[in-house]
Amino acid sequence: MMRFAGLVTVLAIVSAFSACQSEEEIKRQRYITEGILVYKNNCANCHQNKGEGLAALYPPIAKSDFLADKNAVICLIRYGQQGPIVVNGKPYNRPMPPQPQLSDLEVAELVTYIYNEWSNETKVTGVKQITPILEKCKK
Amino acid sequence: MPVLSKPLNFWAKNKPSLLLVGLVAISWGCGPTNEKLPILGQREAVTKMVNGKSVTDSVYQSIPDFRFVSQYGDTVTARTLDNKIYVADFFFTSCPTICPKMKVQLKRVYEKFKDKPDVMLLSHTIDPDHDSVSVLKEFADNLGVTGRQWLFVTGDREKIYDIAQDSYLVTAQSDPSAPGGAVHSGAFILVDKAKHIRGIYDGTTEAGVDQLMKDIDRLLAEYKS
DSSP states (O other), X not given: OHHHHHHHHHHHHHHHHOTTOOHHHXXXXXXXXXXXXXXXXXXXXXXXXXXXXXXXXXXXXXXXXGGGOHHHHHHHHHHOBOSOEEETTEEEOOOBOOOTTSOHHHHHXXXXXXXXXXXXXXXXOOHHHHHHHHHHTOO | OHHHHHHHHHHHHHHHHHHHHHHHHHHHHHOGGGSOOOOOSOEEXXXXXXXXXXXXXXXXXXXXXXXXXXXXXXXXXXXXXXXXXXXXXXXXXXXXXSHHHHHHHHHHHHHHTTTOTTEEEEEEESOTTTOOHHHHHHHHHHXXXXXXXXXXXXXXXXHHHHIIIIISOOOEEEOTXXXXXXXXXXXXXXXXXXXXXEEEEETTSHHHHHHHXXXXXXXHHHHHO
Protein backbone atom coordinates (compact mmCIF):
# COMPACT_ATOMS: atom_id res chain seq x y z
CA MET A 1 0.00 0.00 0.00
CA MET A 2 2.81 2.41 0.97
CA ARG A 3 4.70 1.47 -2.14
CA PHE A 4 1.61 2.09 -4.21
CA ALA A 5 1.13 5.48 -2.56
CA GLY A 6 4.75 6.33 -3.27
CA LEU A 7 4.34 5.35 -6.89
CA VAL A 8 1.25 7.50 -7.19
CA THR A 9 3.14 10.44 -5.67
CA VAL A 10 6.01 10.02 -8.11
CA LEU A 11 3.59 9.75 -11.00
CA ALA A 12 1.76 12.83 -9.78
CA ILE A 13 4.99 14.82 -9.61
CA VAL A 14 6.16 13.60 -13.00
CA SER A 15 2.82 14.37 -14.57
CA ALA A 16 2.69 17.76 -12.89
CA PHE A 17 5.90 18.74 -14.61
CA SER A 18 5.22 17.20 -17.98
CA ALA A 19 4.36 19.68 -20.64
CA CYS A 20 1.68 17.59 -22.30
CA GLN A 21 -0.49 17.58 -19.18
CA SER A 22 -4.08 18.47 -19.88
CA GLU A 23 -5.59 21.66 -18.58
CA GLU A 24 -8.18 19.62 -16.68
CA GLU A 25 -5.42 17.75 -14.85
CA ILE A 26 -3.67 20.99 -13.87
CA LYS A 27 -6.98 22.25 -12.52
CA ARG A 28 -7.52 19.05 -10.57
CA GLN A 29 -4.10 19.31 -8.96
CA ARG A 30 -4.74 22.92 -8.06
CA TYR A 31 -8.12 22.12 -6.52
CA ILE A 32 -6.65 19.28 -4.49
CA THR A 33 -3.74 21.37 -3.22
CA GLU A 34 -6.08 24.12 -2.08
CA GLY A 35 -8.59 21.57 -0.79
CA ILE A 36 -5.98 20.06 1.53
CA LEU A 37 -5.51 23.46 3.18
CA VAL A 38 -9.23 24.09 3.49
CA TYR A 39 -9.61 20.65 5.06
CA LYS A 40 -6.76 21.11 7.55
CA ASN A 41 -8.06 24.50 8.66
CA ASN A 42 -11.77 23.75 8.89
CA CYS A 43 -12.41 20.02 9.18
CA ALA A 44 -9.40 18.15 10.55
CA ASN A 45 -9.96 19.16 14.18
CA CYS A 46 -12.91 16.83 14.40
CA HIS A 47 -12.61 14.50 11.42
CA GLN A 48 -8.82 14.14 11.88
CA ASN A 49 -5.99 14.52 9.38
CA LYS A 50 -6.60 11.24 7.62
CA GLY A 51 -10.37 11.59 7.64
CA GLU A 52 -10.74 8.71 10.06
CA GLY A 53 -13.06 10.55 12.45
CA LEU A 54 -12.87 10.25 16.23
CA ALA A 55 -14.30 7.23 18.05
CA ALA A 56 -18.10 7.45 18.20
CA LEU A 57 -17.97 11.26 18.43
CA TYR A 58 -17.22 12.35 14.87
CA PRO A 59 -17.86 10.13 11.85
CA PRO A 60 -15.14 9.22 9.35
CA ILE A 61 -15.03 10.85 5.92
CA ALA A 62 -12.51 8.41 4.48
CA LYS A 63 -14.33 5.45 2.89
CA SER A 64 -17.60 6.75 4.31
CA ASP A 65 -20.82 5.58 2.70
CA PHE A 66 -22.15 9.07 3.32
CA LEU A 67 -20.07 10.22 0.34
CA ALA A 68 -22.49 8.43 -2.00
CA ASP A 69 -24.78 11.48 -1.95
CA LYS A 70 -22.48 14.27 -3.09
CA ASN A 71 -25.18 16.95 -3.06
CA ALA A 72 -25.88 16.23 0.59
CA VAL A 73 -22.16 16.48 1.37
CA ILE A 74 -21.87 19.83 -0.41
CA CYS A 75 -24.87 21.19 1.47
CA LEU A 76 -23.81 19.98 4.90
CA ILE A 77 -20.38 21.58 4.51
CA ARG A 78 -21.97 25.00 4.18
CA TYR A 79 -25.10 24.64 6.29
CA GLY A 80 -24.00 22.12 8.91
CA GLN A 81 -25.80 19.03 10.11
CA GLN A 82 -28.16 18.42 13.03
CA GLY A 83 -29.62 15.28 14.45
CA PRO A 84 -28.66 11.63 14.31
CA ILE A 85 -26.97 10.15 11.25
CA VAL A 86 -25.62 6.71 10.41
CA VAL A 87 -22.23 6.36 8.75
CA ASN A 88 -20.91 2.94 7.70
CA GLY A 89 -23.57 1.37 9.90
CA LYS A 90 -22.63 3.31 13.04
CA PRO A 91 -24.82 5.97 14.66
CA TYR A 92 -23.50 9.48 15.33
CA ASN A 93 -25.39 12.32 16.97
CA ARG A 94 -23.37 15.45 17.36
CA PRO A 95 -24.17 18.67 15.50
CA MET A 96 -21.74 19.77 12.83
CA PRO A 97 -21.48 23.56 12.77
CA PRO A 98 -22.18 25.35 9.48
CA GLN A 99 -19.13 26.74 7.66
CA PRO A 100 -20.45 29.97 6.13
CA GLN A 101 -16.93 31.38 5.95
CA LEU A 102 -16.07 29.01 3.09
CA SER A 103 -16.65 30.48 -0.37
CA ASP A 104 -18.24 28.44 -3.16
CA LEU A 105 -14.76 27.92 -4.61
CA GLU A 106 -13.39 26.68 -1.30
CA VAL A 107 -16.30 24.24 -0.93
CA ALA A 108 -15.56 23.01 -4.47
CA GLU A 109 -11.86 22.55 -3.67
CA LEU A 110 -12.70 20.75 -0.45
CA VAL A 111 -15.19 18.43 -2.14
CA THR A 112 -12.67 17.68 -4.90
CA TYR A 113 -10.00 16.85 -2.31
CA ILE A 114 -12.34 14.64 -0.27
CA TYR A 115 -13.61 12.66 -3.25
CA ASN A 116 -10.15 12.24 -4.82
CA GLU A 117 -8.52 11.29 -1.53
CA TRP A 118 -11.19 9.14 0.12
CA SER A 119 -13.57 8.07 -2.57
CA ASN A 120 -12.57 6.76 -5.95
CA GLU A 121 -12.88 9.93 -8.00
CA THR A 122 -10.16 11.38 -10.18
CA LYS A 123 -12.03 14.43 -11.38
CA VAL A 124 -12.74 18.00 -10.39
CA THR A 125 -15.99 19.02 -8.75
CA GLY A 126 -15.91 22.55 -10.13
CA VAL A 127 -17.24 25.71 -8.60
CA LYS A 128 -19.74 26.11 -11.46
CA GLN A 129 -21.21 22.76 -10.51
CA ILE A 130 -21.31 23.62 -6.81
CA THR A 131 -22.97 27.04 -6.86
CA PRO A 132 -26.45 25.91 -8.06
CA ILE A 133 -26.46 23.04 -5.56
CA LEU A 134 -25.64 25.40 -2.70
CA GLU A 135 -28.27 27.80 -3.97
CA LYS A 136 -30.89 25.04 -3.89
CA CYS A 137 -30.24 23.91 -0.33
CA LYS A 138 -29.96 27.43 1.05
CA LYS A 139 -31.74 27.63 4.38
CA MET B 1 59.72 12.00 19.36
CA PRO B 2 59.68 9.32 22.04
CA VAL B 3 58.50 11.91 24.51
CA LEU B 4 55.57 12.86 22.34
CA SER B 5 54.60 9.33 21.48
CA LYS B 6 53.67 8.48 25.01
CA PRO B 7 50.68 10.77 25.54
CA LEU B 8 49.48 10.01 22.02
CA ASN B 9 49.71 6.36 22.81
CA PHE B 10 47.87 6.88 26.06
CA TRP B 11 45.03 8.55 24.25
CA ALA B 12 44.89 5.88 21.56
CA LYS B 13 44.83 3.07 24.11
CA ASN B 14 42.29 4.61 26.38
CA LYS B 15 40.07 6.27 23.82
CA PRO B 16 36.98 4.13 24.40
CA SER B 17 37.09 4.44 28.16
CA LEU B 18 37.80 8.15 28.01
CA LEU B 19 34.89 8.58 25.72
CA LEU B 20 32.72 6.70 28.15
CA VAL B 21 33.85 8.92 31.04
CA GLY B 22 32.99 11.94 28.94
CA LEU B 23 29.54 10.64 28.12
CA VAL B 24 28.82 9.81 31.73
CA ALA B 25 29.93 13.30 32.74
CA ILE B 26 27.63 14.84 30.19
CA SER B 27 24.63 12.80 31.20
CA TRP B 28 25.39 13.50 34.86
CA GLY B 29 25.60 17.19 34.22
CA CYS B 30 22.49 17.77 32.17
CA GLY B 31 20.52 14.55 32.24
CA PRO B 32 16.94 15.66 32.82
CA THR B 33 15.86 12.27 34.12
CA ASN B 34 17.67 12.79 37.41
CA GLU B 35 16.02 16.08 38.12
CA LYS B 36 12.67 16.52 39.74
CA LEU B 37 10.03 18.42 37.86
CA PRO B 38 9.76 22.04 38.99
CA ILE B 39 6.86 23.28 41.08
CA LEU B 40 5.08 26.01 39.14
CA GLY B 41 3.05 28.97 40.30
CA GLN B 42 3.52 31.50 43.04
CA ARG B 43 5.37 30.79 46.20
CA GLU B 44 5.69 32.72 49.39
CA ALA B 45 8.06 32.63 52.28
CA VAL B 46 6.35 31.73 55.51
CA THR B 47 8.12 32.21 58.78
CA LYS B 48 6.96 30.27 61.76
CA MET B 49 8.30 29.35 65.17
CA VAL B 50 9.53 25.80 65.55
CA ASN B 51 10.92 24.82 68.96
CA GLY B 52 11.42 28.45 69.86
CA LYS B 53 13.37 29.19 66.66
CA SER B 54 12.00 31.07 63.70
CA VAL B 55 12.11 28.95 60.54
CA THR B 56 11.42 30.26 57.06
CA ASP B 57 9.89 27.92 54.55
CA SER B 58 8.52 28.48 51.07
CA VAL B 59 4.90 27.57 50.56
CA TYR B 60 3.92 26.68 47.02
CA GLN B 61 0.70 27.49 45.26
CA SER B 62 -1.63 24.52 45.33
CA ILE B 63 -5.04 23.59 43.94
CA PRO B 64 -7.68 24.57 46.52
CA ASP B 65 -10.76 22.52 47.30
CA PHE B 66 -13.57 22.57 44.76
CA ARG B 67 -16.96 21.01 44.30
CA PHE B 68 -18.08 19.84 40.86
CA VAL B 69 -20.26 17.04 39.48
CA SER B 70 -18.94 14.20 37.32
CA GLN B 71 -20.43 12.49 34.27
CA TYR B 72 -21.84 9.90 36.68
CA GLY B 73 -23.74 12.57 38.63
CA ASP B 74 -21.71 12.30 41.80
CA THR B 75 -19.81 15.07 43.57
CA VAL B 76 -16.13 15.50 42.81
CA THR B 77 -13.98 17.49 45.23
CA ALA B 78 -10.25 17.92 45.69
CA ARG B 79 -10.45 14.91 48.02
CA THR B 80 -11.55 12.71 45.12
CA LEU B 81 -8.04 13.32 43.76
CA ASP B 82 -6.19 12.82 47.05
CA ASN B 83 -3.12 10.68 46.60
CA LYS B 84 -3.37 10.90 42.80
CA ILE B 85 -1.29 12.47 40.10
CA TYR B 86 -3.72 14.09 37.70
CA VAL B 87 -3.98 15.96 34.43
CA ALA B 88 -6.54 18.78 34.29
CA ASP B 89 -7.92 20.48 31.21
CA PHE B 90 -10.77 22.77 30.13
CA PHE B 91 -13.02 22.12 27.15
CA PHE B 92 -16.66 21.95 26.08
CA THR B 93 -18.45 19.23 24.18
CA SER B 94 -19.77 21.39 21.33
CA CYS B 95 -16.42 23.10 20.74
CA PRO B 96 -15.52 23.02 17.08
CA THR B 97 -11.96 24.30 17.39
CA ILE B 98 -9.19 22.89 19.56
CA CYS B 99 -11.17 20.59 21.88
CA PRO B 100 -11.38 17.60 19.56
CA LYS B 101 -7.60 17.77 19.13
CA MET B 102 -7.17 17.95 22.88
CA LYS B 103 -9.45 14.98 23.40
CA VAL B 104 -7.56 12.90 20.84
CA GLN B 105 -4.36 13.69 22.71
CA LEU B 106 -5.80 13.15 26.19
CA LYS B 107 -7.17 9.82 25.01
CA ARG B 108 -3.56 8.79 24.30
CA VAL B 109 -2.69 9.63 27.91
CA TYR B 110 -5.74 7.67 29.08
CA GLU B 111 -4.77 4.61 27.05
CA LYS B 112 -1.16 4.74 28.23
CA PHE B 113 -1.92 5.05 31.95
CA LYS B 114 -5.08 2.94 32.06
CA ASP B 115 -3.52 0.39 34.38
CA LYS B 116 -1.99 2.99 36.73
CA PRO B 117 -4.48 3.67 39.53
CA ASP B 118 -2.36 6.62 40.76
CA VAL B 119 -3.08 8.60 37.59
CA MET B 120 -6.35 10.41 36.91
CA LEU B 121 -7.66 12.81 34.28
CA LEU B 122 -10.01 15.70 35.09
CA SER B 123 -11.71 17.50 32.21
CA HIS B 124 -13.75 20.58 33.17
CA THR B 125 -16.44 21.87 30.87
CA ILE B 126 -16.46 25.63 30.46
CA ASP B 127 -19.98 25.50 29.02
CA PRO B 128 -21.96 24.10 31.97
CA ASP B 129 -25.26 25.49 30.66
CA HIS B 130 -25.10 23.03 27.78
CA ASP B 131 -22.82 20.36 29.18
CA SER B 132 -25.06 18.73 31.75
CA VAL B 133 -24.24 15.46 33.47
CA SER B 134 -26.03 13.46 30.77
CA VAL B 135 -24.31 15.37 27.96
CA LEU B 136 -20.91 14.69 29.56
CA LYS B 137 -21.80 11.02 30.05
CA GLU B 138 -22.73 10.63 26.41
CA PHE B 139 -19.55 12.44 25.35
CA ALA B 140 -17.38 10.17 27.52
CA ASP B 141 -19.17 7.08 26.22
CA ASN B 142 -18.73 8.20 22.62
CA LEU B 143 -15.06 8.87 23.23
CA GLY B 144 -14.71 5.32 24.53
CA VAL B 145 -14.02 6.28 28.15
CA THR B 146 -15.27 4.01 30.93
CA GLY B 147 -14.70 3.87 34.67
CA ARG B 148 -13.65 6.64 37.03
CA GLN B 149 -10.08 7.27 35.96
CA TRP B 150 -11.12 10.04 33.58
CA LEU B 151 -13.74 12.32 35.10
CA PHE B 152 -15.62 14.94 33.10
CA VAL B 153 -16.96 17.59 35.45
CA THR B 154 -19.50 20.37 35.30
CA GLY B 155 -20.62 22.90 37.88
CA ASP B 156 -21.02 26.59 38.55
CA ARG B 157 -19.66 28.52 35.55
CA GLU B 158 -17.88 31.21 37.57
CA LYS B 159 -16.25 28.65 39.86
CA ILE B 160 -14.92 26.73 36.87
CA TYR B 161 -13.55 29.89 35.25
CA ASP B 162 -12.03 31.01 38.55
CA ILE B 163 -10.26 27.74 39.26
CA ALA B 164 -8.92 27.69 35.69
CA GLN B 165 -7.43 31.16 35.88
CA ASP B 166 -6.45 31.45 39.53
CA SER B 167 -5.36 27.92 40.33
CA TYR B 168 -4.51 26.08 37.12
CA LEU B 169 -3.02 29.24 35.56
CA VAL B 170 -4.84 28.89 32.24
CA THR B 171 -7.34 30.99 30.31
CA ALA B 172 -11.05 30.23 30.26
CA GLN B 173 -13.72 32.80 29.57
CA SER B 174 -16.90 33.20 27.58
CA ASP B 175 -16.57 35.14 24.35
CA PRO B 176 -19.63 35.38 22.13
CA SER B 177 -17.44 36.27 19.14
CA ALA B 178 -15.45 33.03 19.34
CA PRO B 179 -16.64 29.87 17.55
CA GLY B 180 -18.74 27.99 20.08
CA GLY B 181 -19.03 31.02 22.36
CA ALA B 182 -16.02 30.58 24.62
CA VAL B 183 -12.28 30.84 24.52
CA HIS B 184 -10.03 28.64 26.55
CA SER B 185 -6.49 27.44 26.70
CA GLY B 186 -5.46 24.20 25.04
CA ALA B 187 -3.24 23.40 27.98
CA PHE B 188 -2.97 20.22 29.99
CA ILE B 189 -1.94 20.83 33.58
CA LEU B 190 -0.02 18.17 35.50
CA VAL B 191 -0.77 18.16 39.23
CA ASP B 192 1.08 16.08 41.83
CA LYS B 193 -0.16 14.34 44.97
CA ALA B 194 0.45 17.46 47.05
CA LYS B 195 -1.78 19.35 44.57
CA HIS B 196 1.13 21.39 43.22
CA ILE B 197 1.34 22.17 39.52
CA ARG B 198 4.36 20.41 38.05
CA GLY B 199 3.97 21.14 34.36
CA ILE B 200 1.79 22.84 31.75
CA TYR B 201 1.71 21.34 28.24
CA ASP B 202 0.28 22.13 24.83
CA GLY B 203 -2.61 19.68 24.65
CA THR B 204 -3.23 20.32 20.98
CA THR B 205 0.03 18.81 19.71
CA GLU B 206 1.46 15.33 19.77
CA ALA B 207 4.87 16.67 20.85
CA GLY B 208 3.40 18.52 23.83
CA VAL B 209 1.57 15.44 25.00
CA ASP B 210 4.58 13.15 24.44
CA GLN B 211 6.40 15.40 26.90
CA LEU B 212 3.47 15.24 29.32
CA MET B 213 3.53 11.43 29.28
CA LYS B 214 7.28 11.40 29.93
CA ASP B 215 6.80 13.78 32.83
CA ILE B 216 3.98 11.66 34.30
CA ASP B 217 6.44 8.75 34.35
CA ARG B 218 9.03 10.95 36.07
CA LEU B 219 6.49 12.11 38.61
CA LEU B 220 5.39 8.55 39.31
CA ALA B 221 9.04 7.65 39.84
CA GLU B 222 9.37 10.42 42.44
CA TYR B 223 6.79 8.68 44.60
CA LYS B 224 8.43 5.31 44.25
CA SER B 225 11.79 6.35 45.67
